[in-house]
Amino acid sequence: ARKEGQSYVPEVFSNGETRKQLLARSRHLLYKSPHRWSEDQQKRASLLFEQYPDLKKAYQITNNLRQIYNQKITNL
Secondary structure, eight states: OTTTTOOOOOOBOTTSOBHHHHHHHHTTGGGSOGGGOOHHHHHHHHHHHHHOHHHHHHHHHHHHHHHHHTSOOOOO
């Protein structure tokens, strides 16, 4: 846009965030389990995973591993 002398207008998602804002604000929700997300974080995650399906797969794998390590072992 700069080379052509046009002003850049970023894409704005349904929650009012640009792609850059979506990525920056989603960082913290990726460290949490889905049941600990706030309502806003749930909406943000939905948008994020819709835009980046590979990120959704990676998050699901990480969350599954987290659940395995958080299981209580009673037979020792």
